[in-house]
Amino acid sequence: MVKPCTDAILYVLLKDSTVIPHLMSLLSSSQRTQEYITQIFSHCCKTPEHQTVLFNHGAIQNIAPLLISPSYKVRMQALKCFSVLAYENTLVSMTLVNVLVAGEQLTQVFVKMMQRDQPVEMQLTAAKCLTYMCRAGAIRTDDSCIVLKTLPCLVRMCSKEHLLEERVEGAETLAYLMEPDVELQRIASTTDHLVAMLADYFKYPSSVSAITDIKRPILESGVIELLCSLTQSDSPALRVNGIWALMNMAFQADQKVKVEIVRSLGTEQLFRLLSDPDTNVLMKTLGLLRNLLSTRPHIDQIMCSHGKQIMQAVTLILEAEHSIEVKEQTLCILANIADGNTAKELIMTNDDMLQKIKYYMVLCICGLLLLLLAADQTQY
Template sequence: QVRMQALKCFSVLAFENPQVSMTLVNVSVDGESLPQIFVKMLQRDKPIEMQLTSAKCLTSMCRAGAIRTDDSCIVLKTLPCLVRMCSKERLLEERVEGAETLAYLIETDVELQRIASITDHLIVMLADYFKYPSSVSAITDIKRLDHDLKHAHELRQAAFKLYASLGANDEDIRKKIIETENMMDRIVNGLSESSIKVRLAAVRCLHSLSRSVQQLRTSFQDHAVWKPLMKVLQNAPNEILVVASSTLCNLLLEFSPSKEPILESGAIELLCSLTQSENLALRVNGIWALMNMAFQAEQKIKSDILRGLSTEQLFQLLSDSDVNVLMKTLGLLRNLLSTRPHIDHIMSTHGKQIMQAVTLILEGEHNIEVKEQTLCILANIADGTTAKELIMTNDDILQKIKYYMSHSNAKLQLAAMFCISNLIWNEEEGSQERQDKLRDMGIVDILHKLSQSSDPNLCDK
């Protein structure tokens, strides 16, 4: 009894606590380290509660970085013990705790995910979690019904969590999960569950599986997963919204057949509203999804995105304190400003504001990646037929391009040279006047200097 209490105490102390975990690893009792003692408590002849709690201790210490993920005490002892806890023979509570702990153990480690997926037919074993209670109609006792429904929710939640961890990285594992009996139907049903915890776990599972190009093209399309997902996005707590909007980002990639129907169901308005959220993750996901949506899109969609966002909101996002929001917004602008007719059309309606935004960023205290992305946007504008005049008539911007051509960072020099190259392209009308103006500014001298550069990319350009 005392040992159990001590185990529970260690399990709680070590959870997400690297300092405590490192201390525990170095503790020894009668010449044995604590992890070795915990491993002995995992043995099959020990009480189930002791096995489970020892596995939780070792899991917490592993996730906190105190035990390596390839340590034999994890791979050969902890992981198989937790898989055993998921079997039909175990009590419902043990199956829930076993699956949730295993999901946490393997969540970030590809190798552990692979090992777990081939241990004791785990993927098929988890499908049984959805078959409880076996028959609701036979239950007449209301208390019993309540108890059974609670366990049914917990089992489904645990199964979704573990499937999400298993499928986080490996394409073959995702395929196995999706091919498990009625799996996609179960996930789709999970999205409309009354229990928020089950809904969240189902969305997490869907998000994990949506990383598969193959599945986006097949199972996700066959089951029209985008419909219930859009429904979830209409009205859900933030923690569900964050995962659901991340999943939507994947469903909007250019090769996904769901992209078209999602667009038709009013997604632009929804995503534009997410970009105004107080919640950082939602702002990032909103703009990320719009960026994916704008990639190689037709002009109407691009115009709808710009209209939905409004210039004011675009500026708001470009001055966001979070670099991730800023990078995704620049990515969106870059995707909007691709192909000449689109560049010219967008710059004819929003040119002044976009040039203003570009100037602000190039003047601001931003990192190399942000400035490089901004110069690439300028290079796209310079590729327009009429749009390039917005650069040629803006001496401030031209001076900035000149400045970045001589910058100490080669990436920025290269991006600035793309701008110049697009401005002076010989086969276009007015190229001679543009070349003369740039020559007068001293651009040719810089190009001569760069042609002697030791960097082959700069030299070639």
């Protein structure tokens, strides 16, 4: 089928005031006509001006009954119409919450369309409608249709069982829904391992074009900022989730991702995390540093910008009372720094650090000797 939306059609729709009312009157015709007309509307509604024109010509009242059409294609195109009408439009969104379809509130119709037994395309588009209505102020962020239905549906869309395009769209919509609301961020971060799913996108080689596009669903939609905000939570579990996801994102990541993580997190917050009383948070933060400081060009660039602060943090950890595992991770960070072309000078010119490295090397050698002696005595 040829796409009905062209610049010419858009021009006619806006220029001739009789066209849209005529198309509205045809919505009572055949299902095929309903499908095509709603498709024209959804494709041609691209600006607030277009939304206003369609709204003023009774788009909501005329299209709403099509949401319960026996034809899936008609229902789907009607749903898409509402998603483009509601996007960042308070007037449309406030009107939608009061619309009844066969005696049922429109929001509940959208909720039913998000059920797992519905096609993914329908679930995702219905979730977008409710997300846009919420962001426009027509639905409260603590409303059950958002917290218990829309949010879990969008989290579900991010899972591996879905196509890449669906996962990208789900992640973008989810980020848009959560952006202004800390409580939604908290709920989402503990729902169905969302943080793990988002971080998992960054484990793939950047040469895979589809995954590269997702990395780009994610960076542009502000997920890194969201994860960095989680690291400031009063809840240790949320701090662990946030820093753990950032650690995974930094693993074998390209330079742009690493720079964005460092920029969004900030050195002050990094210091706070390195002195966190929760050992899990500390270990994941050290893991993040290790992943950031990998690949020589990346090591040199990050240490050139933040080397003084990082070396200071490493020194504080080595001097403090910490477990063997924490000290081991910290020494691994030093090993990564030493692998840099220019970054290693920050170690080689630091007498205090060299003494600490020497001290731990002696400890390791002594420990190894003790193990050998113990093994030798066991033989006898």
